[in-house]
Amino acid sequence: MNNFGYARANNVAEALRQVAVDRHAKFIAGGTNLIDLMKVNVERPSRLIDISQLPFDRIEESEGGGLDWRVGAEQ
Numbered sequence: 715m716n717n718f719g720y721a722r723a724n725n726v727a728e729a730l731r732q733v734a735v736d737r738h739a740k741f742i743a744g745g746t747n748l749i750d751l752m753k754v755n756v757e758r759p760s761r762l763i764d765i766s767q768l769p770f771d772r773i774e775e776s777e778g779g780g781l782d783w784r785v786g787a788e789q
C-alpha cells in the first residue's frame with residue numbers, strides 16, 4: 715500500500731479547502747469501497763479527507779443515474 719495522509723473535515727468549507735489544495739486527495743465516508751481499491755492499487759490518493767461526520771441533509775438520485783448529496787441549508 716502507498717503512503718497517504720488523513721484528515722477529518724469538521725465542516726463543508728474545510729473539506730472543500732482540503733481537496734482544493736491537493737488534486738490527488740479523495741473524500742471518504744461510510745459505505746465507500748475506496749480502501750479496497752487502494753489495496754489493489756486501482757486508486758492511489760495522496761490524502762483521504764473523512765467527511766463521514768458532516769451533517770448530510772439528503773442523498774438523491776441524479777438525472778444521469780448517479781447520486782447527489784446535499785449538505786447544509788436548502789438552495
